[in-house]
Amino acid sequence: MPARNTALPRLAGRHLLGIEPLAPEDIELILATAQKYQTRTPRAVRPVPRLDLLRGKTLVLAFFEASTRTRVSFEMAAQRLGMDVVNLALEASSVQKGESLLDTVKTLVAMRPDALVIRHRSSGVPHFLARHTDVPILNAGDGTHEHPTQALLDALTMRDHKGGLKGLRVAILGDILHSRVARSNIHLLSKFGARIALAGPPPLVPKDFERLAPSVTVHAGLEDALREADVVMILRVQLERLREPLFASPAEYARHYCLTPARLALAKPDAIVMHPGPFLRGIDIAGEVADSERSVIPDQVENGVAVRMALLELLAPPTAGLAPPAPESGKAGKKKK
Amino acid sequence: MKPLLIKNGRVVDPASGLDDRRDLLVEDGQIAALDKKIEKPEAEVFDATDLVIAPGFIDLHTHLREPGNEGAETIASGARAAAAGGFTAVCAMPNTQPVNDSVLVTHYILGRAALAQGARVHPIGAVTKNSQGEELAELESMRAAGIVAVSDDGQPVWNSRVLRRALEYCAALGLLLIDHCEDRQLAAGGVMHEGPWSVRLGLHGIPALAEELPVARNVRLAALTGARVHIAHLSIGSGLEVVRRAKEQGLAVTCEVTPHHFTLTDEACRDYDPRFKMNPPLRSPDDVAALIAGLADGTVDAIATDHAPHSDTKKQTDFESAPFGVVGLETALAVALEKLYHPGKISLPRLVELLSANPARIVGVPGGKLSVGAPADITIFSLEKKWTYRAAEGWSKSHNSPFDGWSFRGGPVATIVGGNIVFRS
Ligand SMILES: [Zn+2]
Ligand SMILES: [Zn+2]
Numbered sequence: 001m002p003a004r005n006t007a008l009p010r011l012a013g014r015h016l017l018g019i020e021p022l023a024p025e026d027i028e029l030i031l032a033t034a035q036k037y038q039t040r041t042p043r044a045v046r047p048v049p050r051l052d053l054l055r056g057k058t059l060v061l062a063f064f065e066a067s068t069r070t071r072v073s074f075e076m077a078a079q080r081l082g083m084d085v086v087n088l089a090l091e092a093s094s095v096q097k098g099e100s101l102l103d104t105v106k107t108l109v110a111m112r113p114d115a116l117v118i119r120h121r122s123s124g125v126p127h128f129l130a131r132h133t134d135v136p137i138l139n140a141g142d143g144t145h146e147h148p149t150q151a152l153l154d155a156l157t158m159r160d161h162k163g164g165l166k167g168l169r170v171a172i173l174g175d176i177l178h179s180r181v182a183r184s185n186i187h188l189l190s191k192f193g194a195r196i197a198l199a200g201p202p203p204l205v206p207k208d209f210e211r212l213a214p215s216v217t218v219h220a221g222l223e224d225a226l227r228e229a230d231v232v233m234i235l236r237v238q239l240e241r242l243r244e245p246l247f248a249s250p251a252e253y254a255r256h257y258c259l260t261p262a263r264l265a266l267a268k269p270d271a272i273v274m275h276p277g278p279f280l281r282g283i284d285i286a287g288e289v290a291d292s293e294r295s296v297i298p299d300q301v302e303n304g305v306a307v308r309m310a311l312l313e314l315l316a317p318p319t320a321g322l323a324p325p326a327p328e329s330g331k332a333g334k335k336k337k
Numbered sequence: 338m339k340p341l342l343i344k345n346g347r348v349v350d351p352a353s354g355l356d357d358r359r360d361l362l363v364e365d366g367q368i369a370a371l372d373k374k375i376e377k378p379e380a381e382v383f384d385a386t387d388l389v390i391a392p393g394f395i396d397l398h399t400h401l402r403e404p405g406n407e408g409a410e411t412i413a414s415g416a417r418a419a420a421a422g423g424f425t426a427v428c429a430m431p432n433t434q435p436v437n438d439s440v441l442v443t444h445y446i447l448g449r450a451a452l453a454q455g456a457r458v459h460p461i462g463a464v465t466k467n468s469q470g471e472e473l474a475e476l477e478s479m480r481a482a483g484i485v486a487v488s489d490d491g492q493p494v495w496n497s498r499v500l501r502r503a504l505e506y507c508a509a510l511g512l513l514l515i516d517h518c519e520d521r522q523l524a525a526g527g528v529m530h531e532g533p534w535s536v537r538l539g540l541h542g543i544p545a546l547a548e549e550l551p552v553a554r555n556v557r558l559a560a561l562t563g564a565r566v567h568i569a570h571l572s573i574g575s576g577l578e579v580v581r582r583a584k585e586q587g588l589a590v591t592c593e594v595t596p597h598h599f600t601l602t603d604e605a606c607r608d609y610d611p612r613f614k615m616n617p618p619l620r621s622p623d624d625v626a627a628l629i630a631g632l633a634d635g636t637v638d639a640i641a642t643d644h645a646p647h648s649d650t651k652k653q654t655d656f657e658s659a660p661f662g663v664v665g666l667e668t669a670l671a672v673a674l675e676k677l678y679h680p681g682k683i684s685l686p687r688l689v690e691l692l693s694a695n696p697a698r699i700v701g702v703p704g705g706k707l708s709v710g711a712p713a714d715i716t717i718f719s720l721e722k723k724w725t726y727r728a729a730e731g732w733s734k735s736h737n738s739p740f741d742g743w744s745f746r747g748g749p750v751a752t753i754v755g756g757n758i759v760f761r762s
Contacts, residue, residue, distance in 0.1 A: 020537075100650065100653070100654060101654050101655060101658070102653055102654065120655070122655050122657040123538060123539040123540050123609070123656070123657060124538065124539075124540070124609030124655050124656045124657065125655045127608060127609045128609055128654070128655045128656070142539070143539050143540075143657065144539035144540075145538060145539030145540075146539070177536075180539060183537075183539060206536060208532060208533045208536040209536060211533040211536070212533070212536060212537055
């Protein structure tokens with residue numbers, strides 16, 4: 001098989017289905033790779049990279065669920081590496097016409113992409129597809145399960161601002177039950193020795209989350225979780241995922257769970273505020289908090305592109321200047337799960 | 338037809354307490370003799386050395402998809418799959434298209450069953466029209482036409498007032514009512530057991546309480562009406578506890594457990610494989626332990642498969658979208674041997690009781706015993722033969738098994754229905 005960039009063998013050809021199955025070394029490698037693509041850190045602002053590292057390779061974005069932020073972030077990442085991007089908004093296409101998920105994906109794989117980014121409203125869809133293709137799959141959010149690229153960009157942001165993750169106290173607040181961002185962050189932070197405090201409306205923060213990973217605690221009130229926090233992460237209320245009324249109204253939610261300056265004052269004085277977006281001003285986060293110095297939301301957005309560039313480089317690595325592999329050997333070269 | 342002489346097998350017949358080496362003679366579709374040594378020169382001889390001879394297994398809970406969804410299973414293919422699993426009879430749940438809620442459909446099923454080669458098929462009628470839970474079905478007429486029980490399985494009889502009226506009929510008709518216990522509000526949207534695994538996987542959970550509450554309701558309604566109530570596919574320890582107390586009070590409540598529920602836990606859903614998606618869902622390790630204890634101590638009356646075929650197309654999708662249900666006829670005995678008998682949890686007579694004697698008694702069909710003059714419905718199986726189950730090579734038209742690829746020790750060798758060998762491995 002053609003020689004690969006042997007410095008980066010760990011993740012080549014693998015799927016990124018979630019944070020849970022990754023080893024800490026995998027995560028270290030992704031974050032270290034992302035660092036070289038960062039355009040903005042607390043210490044420096046760098047020019048946007050324009051590379052042709054992955055020229056000639058194709059990325060297919062298959063979004064079965066509408067998303068602007070994550071899709072655009074993947075698109076920018078691919079373009080900055082010189083990849084061709086095929087963008088499919090599947091929520092409005094063949095899937096609606098009754099084509100099976102498997103048939104849709106067989107069609108996508110027939111386009112011979114070098115990586116496939118999938119977002120779907122059902123948990124486990126990337127896992128199902130990974131059983132039917134060797135093309136590296138990047139999970140861009142599956143149902144209420146995982147959103148690994150979000151947790152990676154959050155980790156990069158936290159490291160930039162706090163120096164490291166070990167011993168960090170991270171409060172994650174809001175609708176934990178329906179949040180794939182929360183699950184991916186919990187797995188990642190726990191692997192690196194952070195302590196995670198969860199709080200939100202009682203039905204949205206089940207006690208079973210304490211069994212998800214080590215060092216997770218579920219708290220009865222926001223105040224308890226916020227105390228001594230180094231990082232405060234607010235989650236959006238997933239109104240579209242609620243199958244039943246779990247709180248009286250957005251106003252009632254805001255009264256008790258909105259991150260206001262008064263509540264933020266319970267955290268450490270230098271605590272940073274994060275939000276995966278899109279945020280609901282005045283409902284999950286007060287405008288003055290979102291716009292304050294404490295908010296690192298813009299860094300999160302920029303780091304998203306860097307992390308996704310790193311993943312594309314690692315999962316669909318450059319072929320070291322050799323001729324492109326023959327169709328079959330290209331496939332066989334990939335590690336099977 | 339030539340007489341059939343089954344020689345030198347270990348005859349296990351819980352009804353008579355027999356567990357010893359015997360010869361067994363079948364003539365004219367009946368058991369003609371059962372003795373230490375039988376000579377019958379003109380008979381065809383079946384050498385059953387090292388094999389177990391048991392009264393034919395009866396599955397209380399089978400979904401055949403005919404009429405309506407013959408692509409997934411027909412009465413003929415299901416009857417053959419049943420025979421291959423050692424079953425001489427199956428009770429067919431009424432949730433076909435149309436639902437078996439009328440004499441017309443009952444007659445159709447019996448007509449197709451008469452043409453099938455394999456296990457006998459006993460139809461179960463619906464409790465309510467179209468199993469909607471609102472208006473009673475033709476209970477008395479279907480009873481006269483040959484149904485052996487009523488059930489709205491697939492759905493619970495959610496309306497307690499309707500259930501009470503149905504049970505009043507059942508008490509008078511001596512008809513068994515089988516309920517799929519599920520509180521639809523508590524279970525709404527759920528695709529797997531609610532617990533640490535559903536939280537981890539981001540899948541909506543079905544709490545154990547959604548099953549326990551209707552079990553408790555059904556016990557009280559059995560007490561009120563005097564009818565016999567059978568709890569389908571019991572999957573939780575707390576529900577089993579309710580049944581145990583009901584039995585202590587002398588109520589006519591029975592229950593069944595499926596091989597997948599006493600073998601697998603919710604952790605099996607970890608790879609989002611729809612072959613582990615069924616309703617009720619795979620439960621916690623504590624529930625599995627409680628079910629095994631109930632199988633051993635007599636609280637559980639029967640092992641039933643809840644054989645629920647779905648075509649590959651239907652099941653080859655993501656976990657949330659896939660339909661509930663797994664096939665089970667061809668693996669039930671082997672799984673029971675593997676998980677219950679070989680580890681010493683239950684004796685061989687108890688295993689036969691769970692698969693044959695008790696189911697026959699619960700639905701009141703012939704069989705379940707090996708006495709002279711009884712119909713020659715006989716299951717012959719091995720305790721030792723090594724084999725691997727490949728769902729794609731099975732007799733069912735569907736392959737949605739959680740046990741695909743499992744290697745087993747022991748399994749069906751021959752199945753005899755009315756004196757005919759309908760399956761031989
Ligand atoms: Zn059922
Ligand atoms: Zn069923």
